Amino acid sequence: MNRHVGVIAGRLSLRAPQRQSLEILDRVCELVPPRRGADRAAGLAAIRAEYPSVTDFEREFLSICFALATGVGKTRLIGAFIAYLHLAHGIQNFFVLAPNLTIYQKLITDFTPNTPKYVFRGISEFVTDEPEIVTGENFESRGALLDSLRRCKINIFNISKLNSEVRGGRQLRMRSFRETLGESYFDYLAGQPDLVLIMDESHRYRASAGWRALNELKPVVGLELTATPFVETPKGPVPFKNVILDYPLGRAMADGFVKEPVVVTRRDFNPAGMSAEAIQRLKLEDGIRLHESVKVELETYARQSGLARVKPFLLVIARDITHAAELKANIEGELFSGRYAGRVIQVDSSVKEDATVQALLNVERAEEPTEIVIHVNMLKEGWDVTNLYTIVPLRAANARTLIEQSIGRGLRLPYGARTGVAAVDRLNIVAHDRFQEIVDSASRPDSPIRMRSLVLDDVILSGRTTTIVSRPRLADQLGLATDVIPSSLGGDGFGERGQAVFNAEEGRVARIAWAEFRRLEAQPDRAPTSASLLRPDIQAVVVVEVERQYRPAQVELGGIREHPDVASVVARTAELVVQGTINIPRILVTPRGEVRSGYRPFTLDLANIRPQPGGTTLWLQELRTGRAETLLPGSESRVHEKQLEDYLVRRLIDKPDIAYDQHADLLYDLAGQFVAHLRTYLPEEEVAEVLSANDELLANLIHGQMQGHYEEAVDEGYEVVVKRGWTMLRDSAFTAAADEEPLDFRAPPPDLNNIARYVFGGFRRCLYPALKFQSNAERKLAIVLDRDSEKWFKPAKGQFQIYYRRGADHPEYVPDFVVEVADRIFMLESKASNQLADPEVMTKRDVAQTWCAHASAYAVRHGGKPWSYVLVPDDSIAENMTLERLAFL
Structure with missing residues (x-):
């Protein structure tokens, strides 16, 4: 394996499937070096011999496809591919193709230094010599400089523009003659001997006119990335023939690289007899209630973990533009008394694409007010947000399409990995009227959620595992170790194993000496370090105790074994202990005088918290595993409190770190702040309803904010007490x-x-x-x-x-x-x-x-x-x- 693979994988913190993709590219470059003039047929045969899934390049040049599920990180992988090919093989020229304006702009941003998601962060070679980024907007002005630049050059272009010009019969701007180059920019690129073509979301333009024109670029290799490695045709999907790695959505979910999608309905819900309008309103209301619950969960997690706050948003999928406009007016005007006015945006073809892209990208910013996005089938690849948590589909579609279109944009994890907090790690799809249909579809063997790749090896096939206890070498040398470690785990540098150190009777003496030495661990005044065991005075005391306890083993015919030299064995045992130990003291830090600890008063941050009243118990079921749970229980099952603050205080005093006697005033102050906040947008009767239904959730939020206001004061400072000078x-x-x-x-x-x-x-x-x-x-x-x-x-x-x-x-x-x-x-x-x-x-x-x-x-x-x-x-x-x-x- 090329040394650059490990370096790049480490510096870019590649996930397992990303690293596997890079290792595959490294192997492909060994089989078919990326050079102009390579034998295409021989290359296909060599690759197919190791990767049987590649049956055809489907291009006039060598082209392989990496099928990675949405959310795994294809953009970072593109960066890893470029870094590897440039550093390991000296490739200077790259042509990165985007399927639409959204991805095009995103790629330009992510390849620009000093941006939040810069793909080359950590690649030191690109710090001193940044790659040159050439785009569809600046290629004409940059053309004259290209030949004078020896650095890596990354061309980023939008296939949509290419397609429209090809279909319209117009000459491509890239095909126009440029005096600065003496040829067209297209011909300039085609003439580069090391051009690598990288195709993002390649399924989007495989059958397009612009795609066919790319053969004329004559790249040395083509790298395709997609989450859906097939082309839709009237006869059904046609799989790619050049997929070299398939990492499907189901496996990404199981491996924890994306959110876990759940379908949501009401417990005991039956839509029979309900009008379509009533079901729609119910789904919207429950979706917003769930959205508010997620906001609280994310706020609490951010406070407890010390990480940045994530602002979630809710996505409503409308039937058409007219329906989207009606939904926006209804949500901002009537629903929940118009409390979401100014917090809803509509995304469809009635809005200019540039404005749409910018609005969508802005939604991820914590300070941006949008909480609800309504769209009509426009959120496709490239809207790379991590804060979509709730989806309310209101358009007709079969269950499989509904699943794929709904979850495709909401799977990315805001913190890059799962947190272990269910509400932070899942994507909610509110589908009261389609619940069972979606569950059944997700359970089918051909569901993208169910499909996983599993490579069977001998361990999996045999299914036999065992627990290994690796004991310190010292224990083995003293004859204390059992046979739980395979015999091949020897090694030099610390003496031979087991009985080679002591014979049988010496071993008995050594184990008694060992027990006596261990008593000295807890006597730092006598033995402050393990080296103290080498002192004659300590060994003399141990020898006396060993002589008192030692009983030689009997041999046949009533004889006894030769009495070992106890002093010598004790000395050798002490040397082994010192040699096999690193002095780790047991340290206790105890306060002097009175300790005052607890939480100081503060003002709650509730600017983005607006739980809503109403609703009943929601039923959530994971699409992948089928695991179910309930959420947001209704107020009818709750205890009624005479004082509103008590709903929160009674939950807060259950926290193990809160003493009621000490913090009663603070707890009621914080609870009072929350009640006052609810009263700013709810009538009095709904305040109690919200508190009753969400008391535990809201108390957790308050508790999370309290963590930043904990203090501890000691009158006379701290005393460091060493209970053990060294520990085995x-x-x-x-x-x-x-x-x-x-x-x-x-x-x-x-x-x-x-x-x-x-x-x-x-x-x-x-x-x-x-x-x-x-x-x-x-x-x-x-x-x-x-x-x-x-x-x-x-x-x-x-x-x-x-x-x-x-x-x-x-x-x-x-x-x-x-x-x-x-x-x-x-x-x-x-x-x-x-x-x-x-x-x-x-x-x-x-x-x-x-x-x-x-x-x-x-x-x-x-x-x-x-x-x-x-x-x-x-x-x-x-x-x-x-x-x-x-x-x-």
Whole structure:
């Protein structure tokens, strides 16, 4: 594999299917180098031999298709393709084709430096020498300069313009003679010996006139990207013949790369006897109520996680332009007493395309007021928003079309990954009258939601896994380890295994000595570090205790074995303990004097929160899994409170971090603020209805905002107490395939995308014989550590007992690696470059640095090594890097 693949995948933080696509392109370039004049037939044969799904290029040039589900990240993959081909193969000229104005403008923005979604962020070569971006608007002015530029040149054009000019019989502007070039720009591109054609959403123009004209560009290779690899014809869909990777929607959902779509109705709902107008109004009202619920959930999550707030919007699919206009007037005028006036936009062919595109892109901005978008079949590929959460389809369509058109634009995750909070991770489709039909359609084997690719390997076929307990090497050397670790997990550098260290009777003595040494862990005054075990006075005490406890084993005929040299065994055991231990103190930080902690008064931020009254229990069912749940229970099932604030206060006092006696005034103040806010847009009788039906949801919102106003004060500061000067290493357990031999950690595993499934061994300086890695960056870092350190290991949970604050929770922080070198001990954490500034990563860093400061102060007092915390960007990790360089980047 070309070295650039791993570097680019790491720097761009490619997801597994994106990385797999890049690896496939790398292999294709090995089989058929991207050069003009390659034998097309021979190239097809070579590619088909390894990728049987490619039966024809379907072009006059080599062209392969990557079919990736919507939301997985095709634009970033285009950037990865360009970076790879430029860096690994010296390709300078790229022609990127967009199917419409929306995607065209989006591509230009995403390929422009210093924009929020810049695709080359992290590619250092493009920082000093930015690619030249040539578009349909500037190619005439840039033409004279192109030959003087040696940099990478990315041409971005819109196929729609190309199609219209070809169909109208007019000469393409690109075909017109340019004096600055001495030829047309089209001919200039066709004459480039290394032109690569990249076709975004290629299914949109495969049968177009402009598409056929592209053969004349004579690219060295064509790369197609689409989520729907087929062409619609009167006889049905015709699949592409050049799909080299198929990653369908169902698999993207299962792998957690997109939202989980759910269909929504009312519990026990029966549309029989209801008019179409009544059903439409009910769907709109419930859709808006659900939208308001999602707003609260997103606000709460943002407050608890410290991440940016996401403003959700609701999408209404209308029958036609007239229907869309009627819906807009109804929502802004009558529905919920006109509370959404000025917050609704209509998107259809009655609005100029440029204005439409800009309006749609603006909806994602938190400060933009639009909350409801009404459209008539215009939201197609390219509207790359992440904040669509609720869809109300009001147009007639078969269930499959309804599913595909509805979910296609709403699957992208706002935070780039699932959060584990259901409301944040799902897309709601309100379909009271079509509920069962949609569920049945989604359950069909040919549904795009159900379709998944599964490559069967021996592990899956056998289905046999086992739990491996990797015990520290020290335990094995003392004869404490069981046979739970495969025998091949040996390694040098720490003595031989098991009985080679001690004979049978010596082993009995060593285990007694070990137990006595462990008692000294909790006596930092006597044994401040593990090196204290080498002191003669401590060993003398241990020898006396061992002599008292030791009973030699009986042998046949009543004899006894030769009495071992206890003092020698104790000394050797102490050396093994010191050699197989990194001094990790157990640190407690306790306050001196009175501690005052709690939440200080503040003003709630409720500007975007407007829960609506009415409704009943909603029924949500996941289309992929069939899992169901209920939401927004009606007020008829609620307890009535005489004081409105009590609806919220009674929920808030259930929170484990809120003491009612201490915070009663604050709780009633906050609840009063919320009640006052509801009264600004609701009549009095509806305020109680909203509070009764949404008390828990709204209390969670208040609790989330409280997290930013927590304070703790101590009269006399804090005292650092070291309860243990050093701690024995804990066992590390994980699941692995039964009877599968561990892999040598120095070599990449067969499937880098699933590296977490493998067990690795072959370490020389690791304190454990077997480990698992969560990423290939961790594996490469381990190679550096095994070469440059004295000893190292990956901590098990509970080894440090460091905790950090995340909202109301205090989860444990477990660093990736602990490493000892000649003059210090490192706590190492590897993170993707784009996650280094993540608030949770920063919080973990802060508590870890504080712990290291306390540990260093203790170590220095007792002749030990100081601690340093290091956060390592994963794109800086390479096997030729030294630990010193990585530690001081």
